[in-house]
Amino acid sequence: MDLRHLKYFIAVAEELNIGRAALRLHISQPPLTRQIQQLEEELDVQLLIRTPRGVELTQAGEMFLEEARNIRSLVEQAIERTKRAGQGKLGRLDIGIFGTGILNTIPKLLQLFRDDHPDVRVVLHTMTKNEQIEALRQKRITVGFNRIMSPLPDITCELIMREPLFLAVHNSHPLSKNVSVSVKELSKHPLVLFPTGPRPNFVDRVLEICGHMGFIPEISQIVGDAVTGVALVAGGFGISVVPESVITFKPPGIVYLPFDDWLTGKVDLSCIYRKDDESPILKAFLIAVNKFREQHKG
Amino acid sequence: MDLRHLKYFIAVAEELNIGRAALRLHISQPPLTRQIQQLEEELDVQLLIRTPRGVELTQAGEMFLEEARNIRSLVEQAIERTKRAGQGKLGRLDIGIFGTGILNTIPKLLQLFRDDHPDVRVVLHTMTKNEQIEALRQKRITVGFNRIMSPLPDITCELIMREPLFLAVHNSHPLSKNVSVSVKELSKHPLVLFPTGPRPNFVDRVLEICGHMGFIPEISQIVGDAVTGVALVAGGFGISVVPESVITFKPPGIVYLPFDDWLTGKVDLSCIYRKDDESPILKAFLIAVNKFREQHKG
DNA sequence: TAAAAATACTCCATAGGTATTTTAT
DNA sequence: ATAAAATACCTATGGAGTATTTTTA
Numbered sequence: 001m002d003l004r005h006l007k008y009f010i011a012v013a014e015e016l017n018i019g020r021a022a023l024r025l026h027i028s029q030p031p032l033t034r035q036i037q038q039l040e041e042e043l044d045v046q047l048l049i050r051t052p053r054g055v056e057l058t059q060a061g062e063m064f065l066e067e068a069r070n071i072r073s074l075v076e077q078a079i080e081r082t083k084r085a086g087q088g089k090l091g092r093l094d095i096g097i098f099g100t101g102i103l104n105t106i107p108k109l110l111q112l113f114r115d116d117h118p119d120v121r122v123v124l125h126t127m128t129k130n131e132q133i134e135a136l137r138q139k140r141i142t143v144g145f146n147r148i149m150s151p152l153p154d155i156t157c158e159l160i161m162r163e164p165l166f167l168a169v170h171n172s173h174p175l176s177k178n179v180s181v182s183v184k185e186l187s188k189h190p191l192v193l194f195p196t197g198p199r200p201n202f203v204d205r206v207l208e209i210c211g212h213m214g215f216i217p218e219i220s221q222i223v224g225d226a227v228t229g230v231a232l233v234a235g236g237f238g239i240s241v242v243p244e245s246v247i248t249f250k251p252p253g254i255v256y257l258p259f260d261d262w263l264t265g266k267v268d269l270s271c272i273y274r275k276d277d278e279s280p281i282l283k284a285f286l287i288a289v290n291k292f293r294e295q296h297k298g
Numbered sequence: 299m300d301l302r303h304l305k306y307f308i309a310v311a312e313e314l315n316i317g318r319a320a321l322r323l324h325i326s327q328p329p330l331t332r333q334i335q336q337l338e339e340e341l342d343v344q345l346l347i348r349t350p351r352g353v354e355l356t357q358a359g360e361m362f363l364e365e366a367r368n369i370r371s372l373v374e375q376a377i378e379r380t381k382r383a384g385q386g387k388l389g390r391l392d393i394g395i396f397g398t399g400i401l402n403t404i405p406k407l408l409q410l411f412r413d414d415h416p417d418v419r420v421v422l423h424t425m426t427k428n429e430q431i432e433a434l435r436q437k438r439i440t441v442g443f444n445r446i447m448s449p450l451p452d453i454t455c456e457l458i459m460r461e462p463l464f465l466a467v468h469n470s471h472p473l474s475k476n477v478s479v480s481v482k483e484l485s486k487h488p489l490v491l492f493p494t495g496p497r498p499n500f501v502d503r504v505l506e507i508c509g510h511m512g513f514i515p516e517i518s519q520i521v522g523d524a525v526t527g528v529a530l531v532a533g534g535f536g537i538s539v540v541p542e543s544v545i546t547f548k549p550p551g552i553v554y555l556p557f558d559d560w561l562t563g564k565v566d567l568s569c570i571y572r573k574d575d576e577s578p579i580l581k582a583f584l585i586a587v588n589k590f591r592e593q594h595k596g
Numbered sequence: 597t598a599a600a601a602a603t604a605c606t607c608c609a610t611a612g613g614t615a616t617t618t619t620a621t
Numbered sequence: 622a623t624a625a626a627a628t629a630c631c632t633a634t635g636g637a638g639t640a641t642t643t644t645t646a
Contacts (some may be wrong), residue, residue: 001299001301001373003299003301005603017601018601019601020602022412027599027636027637027638028637028638028639029602030470030601030602030604031637032637033601033602033603035636043377043381045380045381045383046384046576049576050600050602050645050646051600051645052599052646053599053644053646054599054601055600055601058577059383059390059577059579060384060389060578063379063380063383063389064376064380064383067372067375067376067380071369071372071373071376074372075299075369076360078365078368078369079341080301081344081361082341082343082362082365083341083343085343085361085362086342086343086344086356091358091361096616098435127616147333193574200364251370259473266409271368278344279356279357280358316625325612325613326612326613326614327612327625327626327627328612328614328615328626328627328628329612329613330626331626331627332628333611334632335610348619348620348626348627349620349621349625349626350620350623350624350625350626351624351625352625352626355626360609389640492634503601
């Protein structure tokens with residue numbers, strides 16, 4: 001039995017006349033008769049009662065009609081869903097996240113993606129950079145987010161945006177009276193940096209910037225994440241440097257200041273994915289990334 | 299697309315290797331490759347990622363696999379259900395009933411049928427003999443039950459059992475002291491008979507028996523059904539004649555007596571159905587009727 | 597007797613087979 | 622270098638067409 005038999009039987013059951021059904025199916029009457037006979041033979045069931053006016057359905061025929069319609073609609077649905085999945089419109093997107101990107105940028109980007117792909121279930125997984133790479137390779141995630149990325153042969157790293165850095169100080173600190181500061185100020189105060197975990201990371205980026213300016217800062221603490229770092233600053237434990245994303249998080253007493261020699265003071269946010277990943281969902285996601293860049297350029 | 303594509307795709311998705319799947323399907327590898335390509339082309343979707351080790355599923359492939367399995371099981375179920383329907387094991391049996399048969403005989407017979415056909419829904423419709431015939435012709439019912447039946451060209455009437463008649467008297471009545479009575483006694487007391495409705499019916503059967511014995515009884519009342527008739531006898535309104543089925547209904551004060559010249563005093567219970575009805579459910583029912591007759595003969 | 601279904605036969609599209617090539621690690 | 626998939630080409634099953642016969646109310 002195949003789907004043709006179902007289609008033919010449904011037509012016959014609806015027309016109650018094999019000749020008319022054949023017309024509707026754009027075939028001639030004899031092959032339709034034979035297909036129905038074949039179906040009856042295969043099922044070992046009489047589906048139709050032949051009358052001189054046409055045919056009528058037996059109880060088994062009624063039952064098979066119902067089932068055939070169910071199958072037909074399930075098949076149509078399967079085709080539809082599969083096509084949509086093939087266009088990246090339906091399915092699941094697993095994303096690895098870590099760090100400050102999640103505070104502002106990533107939600108905006110995901111919003112953009114979900115507007116175009118409401119039926120894709122986006123699942124976020126908090127993991128370190130190395131866990132992301134491992135998860136990408138094992139296909140547990142499709143996309144990761146990172147700031148500092150050494151090049152890898154099998155992973156593509158695509159820049160999403162380049163964010164300026166800000167100084168975080170307590171409002172009791174003398175620097176807090178300025179409207180902007182120089183990177184050189186970092187040499188004069190103990191620094192709270194983040195994150196802990198595998199290097200290189202944002203800590204090294206800050207050290208690199210200081211290096212460009214010709215000094216090595218004094219690090220008072222390295223903490224797990226930006227929120228903890230800012231909380232320490234709010235508690236008077238020194239000053240810190242944060243990407244722009246973080247300034248939406250502003251506990252009492254915290255002041256964020258731009259760097260006036262900020263040209264050097266930037267940090268990237270990138271997304272990473274498997275080089276050999278051709279999946280339509282990833283393609284769709286990268287289109288959203290491009291849109292996001294368009295919106296945030298300049 | 300047809301069911302072959304689903305079967306093939308499921309095999310490939312399960313083996314994750316086209317060659318192995320082809321072995322399992324007892325076909326060679328190239329046609330299987332082509333069928334899968336055809337499927338992908340038709341759906342305009344990449345279902346498989348070809349690797350040097352075999353294949354793996356894309357997200358769309360995973361989705362289609364799930365759908366394909368659903369369809370396959372629905373098809374299997376459809377075949378199974380239709381076959382069972384074709385054997386009269388599944389479906390619905392509409393039965394027209396009327397009169398005293400329902401008190402004892404019909405329930406026993408239905409019990410027999412349902413033991414063998416638990417998945418056939420038996421629906422009882424109370425209707426007069428003429429309504430039964432009309433309903434049979436319109437296929438609203440498949441079987442009817444009757445006691446007195448004039449032959450019809452399109453309806454078969456099949457005897458189920460021949461029941462002896464009993465006299466129903468009140469225990470204050472002189473006849474109630476006997477162990478059995480003669481039909482002739484019916485000439486000496488006013489008779490309560492049933493049913494009302496289209497003739498000929500049980501009333502005529504009783505008159506016929508009396509006629510054979512050479513007298514015409516005095517009819518005090520004709521009531522709708524046996525239960526009403528017996529109730530009247532219990533209330534002292536005369537005596538009545540009932541088929542054996544009725545004696546399970548025994549209100550206080552009622553005594554049932556067999557006829558000692560009972561050879562003439564019998565009444566039939568028959569089932570009726572369309573002569574041209576070939577449905578397996580009717581066949582199954584008639585098998586149950588035969589079984590019932592076997593059990594009750596002699 | 598007339599409308600519909602069934603049968604007889606013919607043709608060709610396509611599923612499947614064999615042999616071989618291409619591909620990707 | 623190897624295992625698997627893809628391609629090329631051939632064969633033959635069976636679906637569809639035309640003409641005709643059978644059926645039954």
